[in-house]
Amino acid sequence: GEKRWSLTDFDIGKPLGRGKFGNVYLAREKQSKYVVALKVLFKNQLQQSQVEHQLRREIEIQSHLRHPNILRLYGYFYDQARVYLILEYAAKGELYKELQRCKVFNEKRAATYIASLARALIYCHEKHVIHRDIKPENLLIGLKGELKIADFGWSVHTCNRRRTLCGTLDYLPPEMVEGKEHDAGVDVWSLGILCFEFLYGTPPFEAKKHSDTYKRIVRVDLRFPAKPVISSSARDLICHLLVKDSSQRLPLRKVLTHPWIVNNADPSGVYAGH
Numbered sequence: 001g002e003k004r005w006s007l008t009d010f011d012i013g014k015p016l017g018r019g020k021f022g023n024v025y026l027a028r029e030k031q032s033k034y035v036v037a038l039k040v041l042f043k044n045q046l047q048q049s050q051v052e053h054q055l056r057r058e059i060e061i062q063s064h065l066r067h068p069n070i071l072r073l074y075g076y077f078y079d080q081a082r083v084y085l086i087l088e089y090a091a092k093g094e095l096y097k098e099l100q101r102c103k104v105f106n107e108k109r110a111a112t113y114i115a116s117l118a119r120a121l122i123y124c125h126e127k128h129v130i131h132r133d134i135k136p137e138n139l140l141i142g143l144k145g146e147l148k149i150a151d152f153g154w155s156v157h158t159c160n161r162r163r164t165l166c167g168t169l170d171y172l173p174p175e176m177v178e179g180k181e182h183d184a185g186v187d188v189w190s191l192g193i194l195c196f197e198f199l200y201g202t203p204p205f206e207a208k209k210h211s212d213t214y215k216r217i218v219r220v221d222l223r224f225p226a227k228p229v230i231s232s233s234a235r236d237l238i239c240h241l242l243v244k245d246s247s248q249r250l251p252l253r254k255v256l257t258h259p260w261i262v263n264n265a266d267p268s269g270v271y272a273g274h
């Protein structure tokens with residue numbers, strides 16, 4: 001809304017997580033007692049990395065997106081040293097930690113998350129927003145176990161090479177690692193990477209050296225481990241997502257009707273556990 005927020009509007013609680021440029025805290029808005037996550041980003045770090053204009057655009061995009069699997073941005077404010085983002089609180093925390101704890105997800109849990117992500121990405125693409133940074137670290141779990149895309153790395157322009165080089169290449173499609181033109185197909189590729197990682201515990205093109213990961217991505221050097229045993233239907237979906245030619249990747253709406261999703265994903269988008 002148009003309300004001008006300030007730090008005095010909130011009781012600040014425990015730190016929830018640390019990330020680039022700052023940290024995120026549990027917080028409660030004093031008037032409504034509404035619990036939120038307050039992300040505090042340091043202006044000097046943003047300036048040093050020249051991402052402040054990107055943050056402004058990401059805030060613009062994020063505040064207009066309304067989807068059950070996309071973390072809400074309710075508002076923002078700043079003081080002389082910091083930018084504060086008022087975010088939806090995802091009560092079950094970070095998906096990557098849950099994946100580390102479980103090692104792998106079973107096919108029903110993986111399919112439920114992939115279906116939720118596909119629905120969120122269909123919504124984004126309809127609004128001409130390409131995420132470009134879908135990876136476990138940017139996914140959170142809500143109170144009822146539902147998946148939420150959290151990160152503000154919603155760059156609508158190509159991320160600068162320096163950032164790509166220092167970040168992980170694992171989730172980037174061939175066209176991005178080759179610095180070529182890219183479109184919404186990049187998110188479809190990342191969905192395939194995530195599906196593989198949910199089922200096997202590691203991304204498919206992981207290698208010790210950046211240069212080897214790079215080679216494996218551009219060659220789509222996809223190999224399915226013998227263990228754990230995964231259904232041929234799941235492997236079929238992954239093979240239709242991890243396609244070099246972006247235009248040949250399975251369209252997101254066809255992901256939702258793929259047999260593996262239809263037979264395994266919980267229609268409510270919530271993995272009910274056990």
Ligand SMILES: CC[C@@H](NC(=O)c1cc2[nH]nc(NC(=O)c3ccc(N4CCN(C)CC4)cc3)c2s1)c1ccccc1
Nearest residue numbers: 016017018019020022023024037088089090091092093138
């Ligand atoms: C995705 C990274 C990004 N994070 C956000 O924007 C974030 C936004 C946002 N909303 N809610 C969150 N929830 C948590 O972070 C959280 C963590 C652990 C929790 N639990 C611990 C285990 N326990 C058993 C259950 C409760 C619960 C909630 C986060 S993180 C970021 C980027 C830059 C700087 C900081 C953070």
